[in-house]
Amino acid sequence: MLGEKFYIHSIYPATEGEGVLIGTPQVFVRFQGCNIGCLNCDSKETWDFNSGGISYSMDELLEEINQQAKQLKRISITGGDPMHPIHLPRVKELTRELVNRGFQVNIEASGTRVDDELFEMVSFISFDFKTPSTGVRTPISHLMHLVQQYPGKYQIKSVVESSDDYDYISKAYKRIFDQLEIHPVWVITPSFIPGTSFNRELIKDTYQWNNDQGGKFRIIPQQHKIIYGTDSLLV
Numbered sequence: 469m470l471g472e473k474f475y476i477h478s479i480y481p482a483t484e485g486e487g488v489l490i491g492t493p494q495v496f497v498r499f500q501g502c503n504i505g506c507l508n509c510d511s512k513e514t515w516d517f518n519s520g521g522i523s524y525s526m527d528e529l530l531e532e533i534n535q536q537a538k539q540l541k542r543i544s545i546t547g548g549d550p551m552h553p554i555h556l557p558r559v560k561e562l563t564r565e566l567v568n569r570g571f572q573v574n575i576e577a578s579g580t581r582v583d584d585e586l587f588e589m590v591s592f593i594s595f596d597f598k599t600p601s602t603g604v605r606t607p608i609s610h611l612m613h614l615v616q617q618y619p620g621k622y623q624i625k626s627v628v629e630s631s632d633d634y635d636y637i638s639k640a641y642k643r644i645f646d647q648l649e650i651h652p653v654w655v656i657t658p659s660f661i662p663g664t665s666f667n668r669e670l671i672k673d674t675y676q677w678n679n680d681q682g683g684k685f686r687i688i689p690q691q692h693k694i695i696y697g698t699d700s701l702l703v
C-alpha cells in the first residue's frame with residue numbers, strides 16, 4: 469500500500485492557527501506516518517505508517533482536495549512527517565499537480581530533511597527547529613541552507629516549553645547571524661500539551677525571555693488551540 473498510494477490521515481479546510489501565516493484559510497492535507505518521535509508531539513495519532521490513515525490514488529486525492537477546498541486556493545501539506553522518504557516522492561507529485569492547478573502550496577517540514585526540488589516548487593516552507601524539550605535535534609546546517617536559499621518564503625518554527633528551550637534556540641539564532649549576517653525569520657510556538665488548559669504563564673514568560681534578549685523571535689501562540697481547546701483535532 470505505502471509507496472503506491474497516498475496514505476493520508478485527514479483532509480480538511482481550516483484557518484491556519486500558528487506561525488506567520490496565522491489567520492489564513494487553507495486546506496490541510498495531513499499525511500499519515502512519522503517516526504521522528506517528538507516528546508511533546510500534539511498529533512501522535514499521525515505516527516503510525518500502517519494504520520490510522522486512508523489510501524488515495526492521485527485522482528481520488530485531487531477530487532477530495534477540490535471538494536474540501538471549494539473556493540480556497542491554498543493547501544498546507546503536513547503530517548505526520550510529509551518529508552519522510554516513504555512520503556516524499558508522492559508529496560512532490562502532489563505538489564506539482566496542485567501548482568499546475570493554480571494552488572499555492574505550503575510544506576510543513578519537520579526539520580530533519582531538506583529537499584530543494586520540493587522547496588523550489590512550494591510557495592512557503594515552514595521548517596521546524598526542534599528544541600531540547602522535544603528530545604530531537606535539528607542540524608543547524610539545514611537552517612543555514614534555508615535562510616540563504618529561500619529568503620522571503622520560509623519560517624523557522626520552534627516549540628518552546630522552558631527557558632532552556634529559549635536559550636537553545638537563541639544560541640542557534642546567534643550562530644546563524646554570526647556566520648551569515650542574516651536575521652532569520654523565526655517563530656516561537658509556546659508549547660500546549662493536549663488535554664491541559666491554556667498556559668498563559670508560559671506565553672508571558674516567553675515574551676519576557678524574548679524582550680530581555682533583544683526580541684529576536686516572533687512569539688505566536690496557537691490560535692486554534694486557544695479557540696477550540698488544547699486537545700481539539702482537525703481545526
Ligand code: SF4
Pocket residue numbers: 502503504505506508509510511512514547548549578
Ligand atoms: S515531527 Fe511533527 S508529527 Fe512527528 S513527532 Fe514531531 S511534532 Fe509529532
